[in-house]
Amino acid sequence: MTAAPRHFLDICDFDSATLNGIIARARAMKNARRDWPKGRREPGEPLRGRMLALIFSRPSTRTRVSFEVGMRQLGGETLVLSSNDMQLGRGETIADTARVLSRYCDAIMIRAAHHANLTELAAAATVPVINGLTDLTHPCQVMADVMTLEEHEGPLKDQTVAWVGDGNNVTASWIHAVGRLGGRLRIGCPSEFRPSPEVLAWAGEVGADVMVTESPEEAVSGAGCVITDAWVSMHDTDGERRHNLLKPYQVNRRLMSAAARDARFMHCLPAHRGEEVTDEVMDGPASLILDEAENRLHIQKSILLHCLNADGR
Numbered sequence: 001m002t003a004a005p006r007h008f009l010d011i012c013d014f015d016s017a018t019l020n021g022i023i024a025r026a027r028a029m030k031n032a033r034r035d036w037p038k039g040r041r042e043p044g045e046p047l048r049g050r051m052l053a054l055i056f057s058r059p060s061t062r063t064r065v066s067f068e069v070g071m072r073q074l075g076g077e078t079l080v081l082s083s084n085d086m087q088l089g090r091g092e093t094i095a096d097t098a099r100v101l102s103r104y105c106d107a108i109m110i111r112a113a114h115h116a117n118l119t120e121l122a123a124a125a126t127v128p129v130i131n132g133l134t135d136l137t138h139p140c141q142v143m144a145d146v147m148t149l150e151e152h153e154g155p156l157k158d159q160t161v162a163w164v165g166d167g168n169n170v171t172a173s174w175i176h177a178v179g180r181l182g183g184r185l186r187i188g189c190p191s192e193f194r195p196s197p198e199v200l201a202w203a204g205e206v207g208a209d210v211m212v213t214e215s216p217e218e219a220v221s222g223a224g225c226v227i228t229d230a231w232v233s234m235h236d237t238d239g240e241r242r243h244n245l246l247k248p249y250q251v252n253r254r255l256m257s258a259a260a261r262d263a264r265f266m267h268c269l270p271a272h273r274g275e276e277v278t279d280e281v282m283d284g285p286a287s288l289i290l291d292e293a294e295n296r297l298h299i300q301k302s303i304l305l306h307c308l309n310a311d312g313r
């Protein structure tokens, strides 16, 4: 019997030792290549001969480029596929697509319009599937975010993090991260845009230290890091309503001054400057946005090594 593929679908699927191991290896690979050209391959090219398919049902800059560059650095190759250009767009089932791609490729990353598309793909694929964002979660992003925060502030378990704005897919993965790795998460959002009841129930079951308030000031009080994201995510259709309700949740200098002294700022990008965050905060000394974007590369290389069982564990 062949072993089940090692998917990377959500942070909540893993124990803390596995997650910390993935982060530690990402940090080691990052440190080793500080002065190297971006295209230089890793010693030993651990994924030489491996082919990664990248399926996009939504646009992307960071996810696409970081997976493409990361796979090449590991010695492997990539195929970028837009779901609109595939027979998927004409009604071929996700399961049939998964079975066929599993015959050509060694792993599949998907940015899916619906979380159910990801789980259906993973259920039928015989190769590892990686979640590159769905309407419900964005685990690769939050693994990079945790790596970034830990580089600057130490272990997540000792941190208080504030999420301000829409309780969206990135928030859900942050809840998963705190549930598995520790730390305190304070979410400030309008009652209309709270994280889903399912993810909050999960947080309760695992004893995650997660608090939700309608007050952005209460959320950031005592937090060493303030995070926000777009008010209108790629799957949202109610843009005007969101802008009206989320306006009081803008991260600006006034809100940052209500957080802990020297609090950091994070945003997964793309940002809508002047909406969820001001230029002053985005470009200020507390901003870690470019480290977060860079760390997508390092963490995803480590995730690929985990999924393709090329990590010696």
Ligand code: CP
Pocket (backbone or CB within 6 Å): 059, 060, 061, 062, 063, 064, 133, 141, 268, 269, 270
């Ligand atoms: N943060 C993130 O996933 O960016 P992209 O949408 O550009 O991939």
Ligand code: NVA
Pocket (backbone or CB within 6 Å): 133, 168, 169, 170, 229, 230, 232, 233, 234, 235, 268, 269, 270
């Ligand atoms: N919440 C955003 C994240 C983009 C990377 C979205 O889903 O559009």
